[in-house]
Amino acid sequence: MDNKLFKTKNELEYLEYKNLFGNPFWNEQGSFKAKAFYFQLNERDKALMLKKNYLEMIEKARQRNFNMAADCLQWWLDGSGFTKNIDFHWLRKNNEVIVAERVNVERFENDPEFIIFLNTLTNEKARTYVAHFDRIFTGGIFRELYYVSGTSTITSTCYFTVTKKKNNFILSGKIIHKWWDRYDWHKGASAYVPTIGNIKDSDALLVEKYCGAKPYEMRGQWQQNFNKTFQMDSSGDINLKLR
Amino acid sequence: MKKYIIILLTSFIFLFSVNYYWQNRYVKLRPVVPNEVLHRPVFFSNIFHNQLFRIANPNEVSQNYYKNIRYVLDRSGQKYIVKSGDIYIKYKYMNDMELIWNYTKRATDPAWFKLKREMDSINGDAKNKNELDRIINEFEK
Numbered sequence: 008m009d010n011k012l013f014k015t016k017n018e019l020e021y022l023e024y025k026n027l028f029g030n031p032f033w034n035e036q037g038s039f040k041a042k043a044f045y046f047q048l049n050e051r052d053k054a055l056m057l058k059k060n061y062l063e064m065i066e067k068a069r070q071r072n073f074n075m076a077a078d079c080l081q082w083w084l085d086g087s088g089f090t091k092n093i094d095f096h097w098l099r100k101n102n103e104v105i106v107a108e109r110v111n112v113e114r115f116e117n118d119p120e121f122i123i124f125l126n127t128l129t130n131e132k133a134r135t136y137v138a139h140f141d142r143i144f145t146g147g148i149f150r151e152l153y154y155v156s157g158t159s160t161i162t163s164t165c166y167f168t169v170t171k172k173k174n175n176f177i178l179s180g181k182i183i184h185k186w187w188d189r190y191d192w193h194k195g196a197s198a199y200v201p202t203i204g205n206i207k208d209s210d211a212l213l214v215e216k217y218c219g220a221k222p223y224e225m226r227g228q229w230q231q232n233f234n235k236t237f238q239m240d241s242s243g244d245i246n247l248k249l250r
Numbered sequence: 251m252k253k254y255i256i257i258l259l260t261s262f263i264f265l266f267s268v269n270y271y272w273q274n275r276y277v278k279l280r281p282v283v284p285n286e287v288l289h290r291p292v293f294f295s296n297i298f299h300n301q302l303f304r305i306a307n308p309n310e311v312s313q314n315y316y317k318n319i320r321y322v323l324d325r326s327g328q329k330y331i332v333k334s335g336d337i338y339i340k341y342k343y344m345n346d347m348e349l350i351w352n353y354t355k356r357a358t359d360p361a362w363f364k365l366k367r368e369m370d371s372i373n374g375d376a377k378n379k380n381e382l383d384r385i386i387n388e389f390e391k
Contacts, residue, residue, distance in 0.1 A: 199289070
C-alpha cells in the first residue's frame, strides 16, 4: 500500500483512504476528505485508490451477505478474463430471473411457428420442434442482482417432441435456459447506488487501464423438462400451459 | 338511467374500436437493437420494457438482416404485407420491441438457421434445405 502517497499530500488516514464509497449496503456515505484527496490525484494514483476502495467494497458486500456480487467484482479485479459460471440456483432466487424465464416460456406457448408446426403433424408420428427466444431484463436497485449484473439476457431454447393422437397432442421435451451477461463498463455510463450517488463507469475503466482488471463473460444454465398433453380448438388456438 | 347506459355502451364500443384499429394497423417493420443502458438502474423495466430497446439505424445492422428477414418472418409464422419493397406488420407486433429484436437477431445470426436446418433434418423435411444451406453459406463468406 502506498502509505506515503496519502499521508504526505493530505494527512489522510488509511481508513479514510479506503472510504471513498462508504458502505452502500448499510447507507453509510463515503469520506468527503477522501473524495477531495481523490480529485487531486493523477490518473494512475486515482486507479490505485479506486482499486483499494473496490477491495473494501468486496469486504462490505461479504458482510452484507452479497457474496455473489463480491465474487464477481473480485473476478473482474483479478483480471483473468475467464468466463465465470454463475450457479443457477442463485440466479433463480432472483424474482427478475423467474419473470424473464416465464416470459420466454409463455412465448413458446403462443408461438405462431409452433401452431404451424402442429398443423403439419399426422396421426401417431412423432416430430421434433426446436426454437429459441431471448429476454433482456434488469436487476432491481435494492437486490444483489443489480450489483452482479445491471442488464442481462436469458436465451431459452426448446427441444420438443410432439405426437398427435386423435384430438390430443402429446408433448415431451425440455427448455434449456441460458443466462448471460458481460461484466464490463461503458464510457459515459453510470450506476446509481443509494446514499452514495452516481458511480461513473469511467472509474472502473481507470482500474482496467492501470491495475489489470479485465471484463469477462458470465454464464448460467438450467433446464426444465415437460410431459404435457394439450388440444387445439377449431379456431387453431392451443391450450398448452408449460408452467 | 337508460340514457346513461347507452352513453356508456357507445363510449365503450367507440374506445374498443379505436384501440382495435390502432393495434391492428400496419406499420413499417424496422430492425430493433438493445438500447445501451447508460444510467443504471432502469426503473419499471418490466412495465415499460420497450425502454430497453430502440429502432436501429439502417446501417447499424448487417446486410444479412435485409436479406433474411422475410425468411425469418415466414418461418416464425409472423403475418406481414409488402408495399413498394418495404415490409409492414401489425402495430401490436411492432410495439413488442423485444419480439422484433428476436426477429432482428435471428436474421443476423447463423445459429438460428443452423437450428432450423437441424430440426428439418431430424424431421426428414427437405423442402427448406436448399434455402437454409444458401443462407448459412452466405454467413460463412
